[in-house]
Amino acid sequence: MLQRLRRQIPGTVVIMWCIGIAILGIVFWGTVATLRSGKYASAQWVDLFVYGIAQGGIYALIALGYTMVYGVLRMINFAHSEVFMSGPYIGYYVALALDQAGLLNRYPVLGLGIVILVAMTVSTTIAVLLERIAYRPLRRAPRLVPLITAIGASYFLSYAFLGLFGSDLKGYPEIQALKGTWNILGVEVLRPQIVVIVAALVMLAGLYLFVRHTKTGKAMQAVAEDKDCAALMGINVDRIIVITFAIGGALAGAAGVFYALLFKQVKFNMGFFPGIKAFTSAVLGGIGNVTGAMVGGMFLGIAESLFPNLVLDGLGIPAPYQLKDALAFTLLVLVLIFRPTGILGERLAAKKA
Amino acid sequence: MALLELNNVHTYYGAIHALKGITIHVEEGEIVTLIGANGAGKSTTLNTICGILHPREGTIYLDGEPIHGLPPHEIVGRGVAQAPEGRRVFGRLNVVENLEMGAFARKDKDGIRRDMERVFALFPRLKERAKQLAGTLSGGEQQMLAIGRSLMANPRLLLLDEPSMGLAPILVEAIFETIRQINAQGTTILLVEQNALMALSVAHRGYVLETGTVVLHDTAAALRENELVRKAYLGIE
Ligand SMILES: Nc1ncnc2c1ncn2[C@@H]1O[C@H](COP(=O)(O)OP(=O)(O)OP(=O)(O)O)[C@@H](O)[C@H]1O
Ligand SMILES: [Mg+2]
Numbered sequence: 001m002l003q004r005l006r007r008q009i010p011g012t013v014v015i016m017w018c019i020g021i022a023i024l025g026i027v028f029w030g031t032v033a034t035l036r037s038g039k040y041a042s043a044q045w046v047d048l049f050v051y052g053i054a055q056g057g058i059y060a061l062i063a064l065g066y067t068m069v070y071g072v073l074r075m076i077n078f079a080h081s082e083v084f085m086s087g088p089y090i091g092y093y094v095a096l097a098l099d100q101a102g103l104l105n106r107y108p109v110l111g112l113g114i115v116i117l118v119a120m121t122v123s124t125t126i127a128v129l130l131e132r133i134a135y136r137p138l139r140r141a142p143r144l145v146p147l148i149t150a151i152g153a154s155y156f157l158s159y160a161f162l163g164l165f166g167s168d169l170k171g172y173p174e175i176q177a178l179k180g181t182w183n184i185l186g187v188e189v190l191r192p193q194i195v196v197i198v199a200a201l202v203m204l205a206g207l208y209l210f211v212r213h214t215k216t217g218k219a220m221q222a223v224a225e226d227k228d229c230a231a232l233m234g235i236n237v238d239r240i241i242v243i244t245f246a247i248g249g250a251l252a253g254a255a256g257v258f259y260a261l262l263f264k265q266v267k268f269n270m271g272f273f274p275g276i277k278a279f280t281s282a283v284l285g286g287i288g289n290v291t292g293a294m295v296g297g298m299f300l301g302i303a304e305s306l307f308p309n310l311v312l313d314g315l316g317i318p319a320p321y322q323l324k325d326a327l328a329f330t331l332l333v334l335v336l337i338f339r340p341t342g343i344l345g346e347r348l349a350a351k352k353a
Numbered sequence: 354m355a356l357l358e359l360n361n362v363h364t365y366y367g368a369i370h371a372l373k374g375i376t377i378h379v380e381e382g383e384i385v386t387l388i389g390a391n392g393a394g395k396s397t398t399l400n401t402i403c404g405i406l407h408p409r410e411g412t413i414y415l416d417g418e419p420i421h422g423l424p425p426h427e428i429v430g431r432g433v434a435q436a437p438e439g440r441r442v443f444g445r446l447n448v449v450e451n452l453e454m455g456a457f458a459r460k461d462k463d464g465i466r467r468d469m470e471r472v473f474a475l476f477p478r479l480k481e482r483a484k485q486l487a488g489t490l491s492g493g494e495q496q497m498l499a500i501g502r503s504l505m506a507n508p509r510l511l512l513l514d515e516p517s518m519g520l521a522p523i524l525v526e527a528i529f530e531t532i533r534q535i536n537a538q539g540t541t542i543l544l545v546e547q548n549a550l551m552a553l554s555v556a557h558r559g560y561v562l563e564t565g566t567v568v569l570h571d572t573a574a575a576l577r578e579n580e581l582v583r584k585a586y587l588g589i590e
Contacts, residue, residue, distance in 0.1 A: 215457070218453065225443050231405060232425060234430055234457045
């Protein structure tokens with residue numbers, strides 16, 4: 001009986017599951033230890049959680065750009081982190097001008113709206129230009145070629161901004177109306193976080209409805225599944241690909257302004273970490289899957305915010321918050337080991353093979 | 354003037370010379386069939402007509418206008434639709450959404466609704482499964498969907514690539530009956546088939562392809578009696 005079992009289940013799988021169970025055990029132990037120590041008040045947990053949602057919304061918005069482009073082109077657009085950076089960077093100069101004119105504080109909603117629109121426009125333009133100039137000529141090339149091009153484009157954009165605008169941190173102007181907190185259901189929440197959460201959720205919902213219920217959205221799904229067959233339907237595949245880059249760019253540009261609202265600064269290399277985290281989110285959720293990118297982004301944002309204090313603290317690790325980046329990638333590796341297709345990954349792919 | 358005219362069409366896959374000077378024509382209202390062994394170039398011919406592939410040499414005219422330089426979506430816009438080989442339905446869209454994709458190039462809402470009803474009348478099974486994801490349909494149902502989807506473009510010229518492939522004999526009969534009906538409703542059809550017997554029984558004329566060239570071309574009745582066709586494609590001594 002035992003021998004038959006042993007023959008059916010390969011050794012590596014057993015080892016993997018043991019590691020998995022051990023990790024879960026450690027997570028559980030750390031959590032219990034932290035909670036029992038009572039070191040953090042419940043209000044602090046709520047703060048961390050809300051911050052996690054805000055951060056997660058930003059990751060989700062950026063992750064959509066990675067996942068949708070992967071969907072239609074089967075390619076990771078590594079320059080997407082610079083698409084994310086470019087919007088709020090140009091937005092910074094607009095915000096500065098509005099601030100000096102006194103408009104940003106007199107009409108905060110209008111002012112912020114203008115900054116977001118400018119950022120979205122800039123990011124969209126750069127994303128579309130990237131597709132046109134860097135990726136389209138390589139459509140029929142081996143898959144490694146556009147990948148290397150994407151990495152090159154990423155450096156090019158990053159250093160172009162460095163050369164044009166300098167290497168210093170640029171502090172986003174403060175909006176008076178966003179100072180302090182608002183009371184939401186009895187909890188005091190920092191205002192920028194509320195704005196970011198609401199705006200991100202609205203955009204995520206809008207995108208979901210667009211992909212699922214509009215003709216163009218369905219055409220995007222058709223192109224993602226089978227380009228030649230989509231063309232036989234009368235779908236202009238090139239146009240759909242441009243639209244995909246444009247939407248990904250617009251969402252990343254908005255996410256960039258949200259990021260600047262939370263961290264109040266922009267820099268030429270600010271895209272690197274959010275970009276990699278968003279890419280991680282997309283893979284966590286199952287790359288190519290729109291809902292997956294949203295779920296993955298939220299999950300990573302919340303996990304990153306809660307886990308260091310919740311788990312690592314209880315394990316007696318000093319300065320747990322410093323480890324949040326390492327934690328994100330540990331999560332990625334774990335998911336890839338135990339569920340290579342991501343949380344909502346395609347079981348279809350396995351079926352087709 | 355013929356509805357479709359291919360003159361000396363050469364198509365390559367990189368260095369592979371797949372079509373070596375194909376000349377065929379299809380008249381309005383006809384069913385024309387292309388028969389030939391595996392790898393003869395039948396699918397390549399259809400994909401060259403649709404603009405998925407472009408001929409390196411030769412011309413393709415639709416209604417007297419050249420279409421060999423156009424991208425596929427523009428050729429579809431001119432009234433050419435294809436149900437490609439191997440069904441290729443969009444697995445993550447449901448039946449109705451697949452049909453909507455077939456009508457992508459059209460703007461006439463009423464016409465689209467009428468054609469959807471027409472497809473459901475031809476394939477009642479699809480109506481029962483309207484909200485089911487296409488990827489979970491049976492092979493035969495997917496084939497019905499692929500044909501129905503190509504009809505949604507309301508094409509003047511319909512290209513069918515092995516519509517009977519992998520279907521039960523009774524379904525094969527039904528599919529060919531449907532092809533006859535579609536033609537009777539006014540659609541010109543270019544039909545690629547492995548099942549030469551069935552194809553020659555519905556078609557008016559036929560072409561026999563061998564390694565990228567047309568070796569025979571006649572009325573369907575004459576081809577049925579032809580020595581070579583009987584031996585090589587009908588399996589009759
Ligand atoms: N994508 C491709 N790349 C290279 N060669 C190809 C490609 N597609 C087809 N060919 C070659 O072109 C020739 C014609 O292929 P085609 O698919 O048109 O044949 P067919 O007549 O449709 O055959 P079947 O009845 O098997 O579908 C074959 O020799 C095939 O190997
Ligand atoms: Mg074929």
